[in-house]
Amino acid sequence: MKIETKYHGEKEIKNEDIITFSSGIPGFESEKEFTLLSFPDNDVFYALQSISTPSLSFVVTDPFSFFIDYNVQIDDATIEALSIEKEEDVTLLNILTVRDPFEETTANLQAPLVINKKTNSARQLILTGTPYETRHSLFQAKEA
Structure with missing residues (x-):
């Protein structure tokens, strides 16, 4: 199927490339289907x-x-809702707030995908009782 995208123009995607958020993403509850697209010449950042x-x-x-010591405990409700059987089946991603200049970009570590x-x-998991915040500097983390 062909879709129009924000960063990549028109793209051809396969049904098996569709990621389903059954409850949407907080703030975008009506949006249930996404796909991950790579940016050219880049293996770190993606467009969801x-x-x-x-x-x-x-x-x-x-x-x-960027955050080598990032530690997320996935709750039982998420494991059940996503039918997770093994740790290897899980991909964690964080939504970025892209800034200008790019070096000021931050990651939402408090709500991983x-x-x-x-x-x-x-699903987006909202972490509580952790030191993680919604705006962690990406590049300060890499320098540390």
Whole structure:
């Protein structure tokens, strides 16, 4: 199927590339289907693109590329809702707030996206009782 995207123009995607957020993403509850698109010449940042709304795309990253000690406990409700069987089936991503200059970009470590790679089901997990915040500097973390 062809979709219009915010950063990549028109893209051809396969049904198996659709990630389903059954409850949407907080603030975007009506948006249920997304796909991950790579940026050219880049293996760290991705666009989490809505299938139905071309202008809705989140820049995301693997938190472990920047925050080596990032530690998330996935609650039983999320494990059950996403039918997670093994740790290897899980991909964690964090939504970025892209700033200008780019070096001031921050990551939302308090609300990671949890994706079951086997089923392509996902949800945003809101962490409580952790030191993580919604705006952690990406590049200060990398320098530390």
